[in-house]
């Protein structure tokens with residue numbers, strides 16, 4: 099499989115801050131790599147290194163085989179960058195913003211105009227095309243910004259926290275847009291603080307914290323790694339929680355956690371337990387409104403990975 | 417919007433052409449046009465090359481004119497206008513660095529830097545667009561000056577003065593570009609530029625002739641590039657002797673360009 103993004107051992111220090119302390123990133127062509135990490139993890143710095151805006155102190159990176167340090171001009175002709183803070187020109191209209199990029203890329207005015215029209219239409223900005231970006235809402239700015247990074251039809255696209263600060267409805271709209279871009283064949287590196295977002299969009303996830311990779315896996319693989327499956331039971335009658343707890347303890351050997359909503363959850367190693375539990379619940383005469391086996395949420399994964407010192411984490415950089 | 421996007425199921429627009437490598441100048445012109453659109457949208461950005469010099473011209477002519485040039489305001493206007501032109505060009509360069517600094521702050525330059533274009537194109541584009549501001553300045557000053565009674569000796573001289581002043585502005589502006597690249601905020605650009613410009617603008621022959629000053633100051637005034645520009649412009653506009661002031665001005669222009677253009681481009685490259 100051809101690698102669209104390869105980075106090894108990237109380090110970058112700003113004064114006393116070690117923004118990157120040896121980061122490896124890999125994305126196969128046509129896939130979405132989610133780079134997940136809290137604020138200050140080094141996501142933006144990593145993106146800026148890959149997009150030739152920042153020189154790393156050490157390490158190397160290639161975009162579609164072109165070296166970021168040795169051949170930045172070639173890399174720039176392959177990539178599209180949508181930064182963390184929408185970098186649209188507020189004093190220009192939507193159309194003018196896109197025209198500017200098209201003309202800079204050497205398109206003839208007519209072609210640049212046609213491309214701008216296409217993209218505005220595609221991002222649902224046609225009606226706002228003649229207004230200055232200053233008047234746009236947050237979501238519209240993000241879309242215009244993303245459109246601007248697509249003018250040159252890049253094969254590798256960097257999206258730095260594309261939905262931070264958007265409300266949930268707008269976030270899902272943005273997800274749709276990202277899926278479209280990927281369906282078109284581009285490779286996308288997407289950074290996010292939202293586990294839900296990485297889970298929804300990414301083929302692979304690299305978790306970084308304090309400039310280090312602390313995990314790299316598929317969304318499901320990541321969830322598997324971090325502590326098995328969860329069994330959740332909710333008795334119809336909350337008063338029977340005690341009985342359910344006893345059954346669960348007998349079966350799994352561990353006491354379940356009880357939530358405010360009356361759910362009982364415990365870790366299980368073997369999913370063959372599920373039919374056994376059903377039988378025992380029936381025998382005990384405890385009707386349940388919910389009985390499920392599920393993977394831990396990415397939020398739980400993240401907490402496990404970053405909630406303690408990184409060197410204690412069993413998962414090492416992939 | 418979710419529904420339209422999903423229902424439409426439209427693929428990304430397919431490639432019609434692959435972008436050709438466009439020349440450096442084309443890119444610079446495109447970026448200059450961007451700056452001009454922005455100026456057009458915010459006309460108050462032109463105050464420093466329109467209202468401000470008019471007010472200076474009127475104030476200095478009518479307040480000091482009577483006292484300075486042997487009591488004749490008309491004579492003083494003749495003397496003052498070319499001088500103020502030189503001073504205003506220096507002052508008006510401040511906004512160039514401020515705008516570039518704001519572009520960097522806002523992340524607009526990140527996009528430019530991630531595009532396959534010449535690294536210095538955004539800087540050169542901004543300087544080119546600034547030239548339009550200086551043209552406005554020149555026209556307004558000479559126009560309003562003539563309404564007030566300014567009487568240039570010849571239009572060829574005025575044209576010569578225009579060319580020299582524009583050339584000087586193009587070179588002097590790189591100081592502002594450089595400062596814009598190295599400081600953190602647009603406000604700081606202004607602060608530093610004023611520190612630099614005030615001695616140049618007032619420690620010059622803009623308002624009074626050099627002979628009236630103490631010797632040590634005369635030494636400064638005679639090397640001051642603004643003084644040379646002003647003397648040259650004055651000579652051309654009023655038909656007086658130009659001397660070697662044009663040569664000195666050109667030498668300064670070359671020097672400023674040789675020092676500050678590479679400095680600015682390097683600072684721009686380094687700025688993360």
Ligand SMILES: Nc1ncnc2c1ncn2[C@@H]1O[C@H](COP(=O)(O)OP(=O)(O)O)[C@@H](O)[C@H]1O
Nearest residue numbers: 112115117136137138139140141142143144688
């Ligand atoms: N230009 C810079 N100067 C100084 N410190 C920086 C700079 N850029 C980033 N940092 C620091 O590096 C660390 C990583 O930042 P960043 O890459 O922006 O993280 P993230 O995008 O994951 O929030 C942070 O501590 C941040 O303050």
Ligand SMILES: [Mg+2]
Nearest residue numbers: 141142182259
């Ligand atoms: Mg960031």
